Amino acid sequence: MIRGIGPAYAKKLLRAFGEKVFDVIETQADRPTGSRRIGPVRAGRIVAAWAEQKAIREIMVFLHSHGVGTARRSGFSKTYGADAIQVMTEKPYRLARDIRGIGFKTADAIAMKLGIEKTAMVRVRAGISYALTGAMDEGHCGPADRRTHPVGREAA
Numbered sequence: 001m002i003r004g005i006g007p008a009y010a011k012k013l014l015r016a017f018g019e020k021v022f023d024v025i026e027t028q029a030d031r032p033t034g035s036r037r038i039g040p041v042r043a044g045r046i047v048a049a050w051a052e053q054k055a056i057r058e059i060m061v062f063l064h065s066h067g068v069g070t071a072r073r074s075g076f077s078k079t080y081g082a083d084a085i086q087v088m089t090e091k092p093y094r095l096a097r098d099i100r101g102i103g104f105k106t107a108d109a110i111a112m113k114l115g116i117e118k119t120a121m122v123r124v125r126a127g128i129s130y131a132l133t134g135a136m137d138e139g140h141c142g143p144a145d146r147r148t149h150p151v152g153r154e155a156a
Contacts, residue, residue, distance in 0.1 A: 002046060002049040002050055002053060005045075005046060005049070009042070013046070022050075025046060025047060025050045026050060026054070055077065055081075055082050055084075056077045058085060059077050059084045059085060062084075062085050062088065063076065063088075066088075066110045066113050066114075067106075067109055067110070067113070068102075068106060068110065076088070076095075076099060079098050079099055080098075088110065089114055092107050092108075092110045092111040092114060092116070093107050093108070093111060093122060093123070093125075093126035094107075095107040095110065096126065096130065097129075103130070104126060104127065104129075104130035107126065108123065108126070108127075111123060
């Protein structure tokens, strides 16, 4: 669960702190160095890895509460890091642009749950962008240059 901590060190932590090991790591960051079995460098790594895992857990809980399935959750923490929840709450439509597998509809569902109105300008812009991107992907949009566009040559 914590990068860099295998079964041997996990046992050492359990021997040193018992069932309170997670509480110690989370609330008393300096205490793991008090164990003779665990040095200060490794204790620092443990605390940092635990904090990273905690952030990932918070992101997963946030996504689950907003209807995002488990298959789509992996890219959020990689893309946004510790700022993931802030980005998702302040700019939910960015998700459609930044995260593979998240489209406008999923981002819009999250935005609706966050209280963004159906008539909000941010939603209108995201919807138009979604529609235009879909049209481009289907080949329905062409260059706007009159010299290369057949209709533009006739009008020029």
